[in-house]
Amino acid sequence: xxxxxxxxxxxxxxxxxxxxxxxxxxxxxxxxxxxxxxxxxxxxxxxxxxxxxxxxxxxxxxxxxxxxxxxxxxxxxxxxxxxxxxxxxxxxxxx
Amino acid sequence: xxxxxxxxxxxxxxxxxxxxxxxxxxxxxxxxxxxxxxxxxxxxxxxxxxxxxxxxxxxxxxxxxxxxxxxxxxxxxxxxxxxxxxxxxxxxxxxxxxxxxxxxxxxxxxxxxxxxxxxxxxxxxxxxxxxxxxxxxxxxxxxxxxxxxxxxxxxxxxxxxxxxxxxxxxxxxxxxxxxxxxxxxxxxxxxxxxxxxxxxxxxxxxxxxxxxxxxxxxxxxxxxxxxxxxxxxxxxxxxxxxxx
Numbered sequence: 001x002x003x004x005x006x007x008x009x010x011x012x013x014x015x016x017x018x019x020x021x022x023x024x025x026x027x028x029x030x031x032x033x034x035x036x037x038x039x040x041x042x043x044x045x046x047x048x049x050x051x052x053x054x055x056x057x058x059x060x061x062x063x064x065x066x067x068x069x070x071x072x073x074x075x076x077x078x079x080x081x082x083x084x085x086x087x088x089x090x091x092x093x094x095x
Numbered sequence: 096x097x098x099x100x101x102x103x104x105x106x107x108x109x110x111x112x113x114x115x116x117x118x119x120x121x122x123x124x125x126x127x128x129x130x131x132x133x134x135x136x137x138x139x140x141x142x143x144x145x146x147x148x149x150x151x152x153x154x155x156x157x158x159x160x161x162x163x164x165x166x167x168x169x170x171x172x173x174x175x176x177x178x179x180x181x182x183x184x185x186x187x188x189x190x191x192x193x194x195x196x197x198x199x200x201x202x203x204x205x206x207x208x209x210x211x212x213x214x215x216x217x218x219x220x221x222x223x224x225x226x227x228x229x230x231x232x233x234x235x236x237x238x239x240x241x242x243x244x245x246x247x248x249x250x251x252x253x254x255x256x257x258x259x260x261x262x263x264x265x266x267x268x269x270x271x272x273x274x275x276x277x278x279x280x281x282x283x284x285x286x287x288x289x290x291x292x293x294x295x296x297x298x299x300x301x302x303x304x305x306x307x308x309x310x311x312x313x314x315x316x317x318x319x320x321x322x323x324x325x326x327x328x329x330x331x332x333x334x335x336x337x338x339x
Contacts, residue, residue: 039271039274039275039322040271040322043267043270043271043274044263044267046267046270047263047264047266047267047270048259048260048263048267050263050266051259051262051263051266052259052263055259055262073259076252076255076256076259077259077263079256080256080259080260080263081263083256083260084260084263084267091329
């Protein structure tokens with residue numbers, strides 16, 4: 001009888017261990033993605049500036065207004081980048 | 096041994112040279128690993144779903160987990176309307192994930208460490224999402240660029256900003272994946288080089304770093320695949336439920 005009780009206790013602790021582990025594993029993706037979040041925000045910023053500058057460069061080439069659109073759209077791209085970062089971090093906060 | 100940490104990203108053709116017009120369509124190591132990725136995924140799912148039991152074995156369990164993971168992700172971020180796009184998101188997620196993980200094997204090639212591969216993926220997502228948006232909402236999809244409650248004299252500026260923001264989506268999506276994979280693999284190679292050059296006396300410290308970085312890279316491989324898929328869901332959500 002005592003032997004059986006020991007078995008049951010062992011099984012109980014095993015189950016508790018495992019359930020704790022699974023709970024930890026389930027909460028992993030959201031807590032672990034801070035690294036992904038940092039990359040997300042920085043690439044958002046860079047991409048907007050890059051795309052806007054590219055559009056500016058080709059607009060200038062087409063309309064022969066060098067360097068007006070490049071400069072104008074570069075700053076507009078920076079504005080967009082900051083807006084994107086704010087939006088993304090808002091979305092992350094909501095989660 | 097190649098000492099240059101960037102030489103692992105070299106693309107070279109294997110097999111005969113195929114030239115159509117001005118395009119070099121030879122089969123490269125990059126194509127080989129893409130084929131390998133698709134083969135691994137297909138084989139895994141074929142084997143895992145062979146014996147469909149109510150109490151799943153290990154492989155079936157992993158397959159079901161992948162299925163449920165993506166299904167949950169879609170319903171949480173894009174809602175019910177996005178159900179028809181489940182096969183696409185699942186394939187996308189698995190392709191990026193398995194390509195990243197295959198790249199972690201020694202002597203292998205990481206498909207996703209090339210901007211052209213990730214940009215091609217992101218660009219087709221961008222085109223597809225835009226097409227879905229126009230198909231669903233018609234011309235009123237353009238309302239996405241006009242946020243409500245903006246004073247009329249600011250509108251031209253805001254529209255330009257919104258358009259830039261929309262166009263920068265594929266760039267940020269692809270740059271993120273490519274930069275993560277390339278930076279990680281370069282770092283691994285650099286630390287590996289340190290181990291060799293410092294030899295048996297001083298090589299233990301960088302070896303420890305390399306081991307830790309390998310673990311980190313596995314995590315990054317998963318996170319980046321997850322981020323890639325979830326952002327596709329978010330873009331799809333914008334296109335399906337127009338509430339900007």
